[in-house]
Amino acid sequence: MSTEPGIQVLRSVLYMPSSNARALEKAKTIPADAIIFDLEDAVAPDAKQTAREQAVAAVRSGEYGRRVLTIRCNGLDTPWGEDDLLEAATSGATAVVVPKVSGVEHLAQVVAVLDKAGAPADLTVWAMVETPTAVLDVRAIAAVDRVSVLVLGTNDLAKELRAALVPGRAPLLAHLATTLLAAREAGIAVLDGVYNDVKDLEGFEAECVQGAEMGFDGKTLVHPTQVEVANRVWAPSEDEVAHAHRVIGAFDEATAAGKGVVTVDGRMIENLHVDNARRTLAVAEAVAALG
Numbered sequence: 001m002s003t004e005p006g007i008q009v010l011r012s013v014l015y016m017p018s019s020n021a022r023a024l025e026k027a028k029t030i031p032a033d034a035i036i037f038d039l040e041d042a043v044a045p046d047a048k049q050t051a052r053e054q055a056v057a058a059v060r061s062g063e064y065g066r067r068v069l070t071i072r073c074n075g076l077d078t079p080w081g082e083d084d085l086l087e088a089a090t091s092g093a094t095a096v097v098v099p100k101v102s103g104v105e106h107l108a109q110v111v112a113v114l115d116k117a118g119a120p121a122d123l124t125v126w127a128m129v130e131t132p133t134a135v136l137d138v139r140a141i142a143a144v145d146r147v148s149v150l151v152l153g154t155n156d157l158a159k160e161l162r163a164a165l166v167p168g169r170a171p172l173l174a175h176l177a178t179t180l181l182a183a184r185e186a187g188i189a190v191l192d193g194v195y196n197d198v199k200d201l202e203g204f205e206a207e208c209v210q211g212a213e214m215g216f217d218g219k220t221l222v223h224p225t226q227v228e229v230a231n232r233v234w235a236p237s238e239d240e241v242a243h244a245h246r247v248i249g250a251f252d253e254a255t256a257a258g259k260g261v262v263t264v265d266g267r268m269i270e271n272l273h274v275d276n277a278r279r280t281l282a283v284a285e286a287v288a289a290l291g
Contacts, residue, residue, distance in 0.1 A: 001053050007279070007283060008217065009290065010033050010068065010189055010289055011231050011233075011234035011287075012031075012221055012226070012230035013036060013068075013218055013219065013220045013221060013225045014027070014032040014034070014036065015194070015222055016042075017038065018039055018043065018051035018054050019048075028063050028065075028244045029114060030227055031063075031221065031227055031228075031231065032067060032224075033067065033290070034069070034217065037054075037055035037072065037093075039052055039073055039080070040072050040075075045154050052080070055071050055091075059071065059091045059092050059093045061197055066281070066290060069093050070093055070094055070095040070097050070126060071095075071096055072097035073085050073088055073099075074099070075099055077165065077166070081276060082113055085271055088121035089114045089117035089123065090118055090120075093284070095122065095148060096124075097124065097125075097126040097128070098126065098127055098128060098153065099128045100129040101129065101220065102131065102133050102137075103133065105135070105252045111125070111127050111146055123146075125148065125150065126151050127141050127142075128151045129141070129151065129156065130148055130154070131156065132157075132161065134229035135178055135179065136198060138150070138179050138182040139181075139183070139185065139186075142186035143186050147186075147188060150182065150188065150190045151181055151191045151193075154169075154176075154192075154193025155194065157193075158172060159177075169207070176211075176214065176216075191216060191218050191219060191220050192211035192216040193219075194208070194219075194221060194222045195226065196222065197220070201229060204229055207219075208229055208233040208234070212233050217234070219234075233285070236284040241284050243261070243265070244281050246265070247269055247274060248281075250263075250269060
């Protein structure tokens with residue numbers, strides 16, 4: 001999923017209820033970058049075992065193409081959590097998604113179960129940040145070895161904070177930014193939370209643009225209709241790619257000529273702009289490789 005270290009394409013990450021066999025079949029044709037086979041919130045208690053079996057079978061099937069496949073397990077404080085982790089550990093999934101992470105000790109318990117089950121070294125943990133405790137401890141959470149992605153759980157976080165879910169997300173912006181800072185310091189990916197109104201694609205796009213402008217790597221989704229928008233917003237546009245080429249070309253020419261000042265489109269260019277341009281091209285290349 002990447003063309004160079006640090007570049008991972010996770011524009012659209014779709015939750016799929018693993019108790020629903022038809023949904024799992026449909027997911028094979030949805031152009032999401034990643035799928036979270038959900039054993040937790042989207043699954044009724046009497047369907048937990050079936051969901052686990054179907055999620056593991058889906059991951060092992062080899063029928064989901066280039067998509068990143070993960071399994072969201074129930075918490076270790078539930079009757080299903082440990083068995084979920086034990087089964088997911090050797091399923092071939094890219095990662096286990098751990099809900100309501102409370103801190104480093106919680107993750108140590110998760111990793112201990114994975115190790116007991118013989119999980120390969122490249123199975124990572126996507127840690128969900130959806131409580132005040134997680135936000136306050138997010139720097140340490142992001143630094144845990146197996147953690148490769150932070151996932152905002154904005155619905156639960158808003159509930160815990162008694163915050164309103166409103167357009168623009170002003171009540172949550174500080175917490176989104178804190179989580180983003182922790183991910184960037186640790187050098188890992190971070191995913192924005194879900195948008196609940198699946199019929200409001202205009203509002204959804206506005207929130208995607210906000211998330212992309214903040215620096216998130218992509219967005220978690222609750223419906224297939226949201227995939228196209230997320231994929232488009234988090235992919236560099238033709239204009240952005242063209243500008244990146246101009247920046248790199250102008251900088252290389254100026255460096256070769258021994259010039260100390262470089263301008264592109266009337267703006268001064270420094271090393272940081274060149275780094276950004278190179279990342280834009282790397283992301284564009286990775287997106288193009290997905291077909």
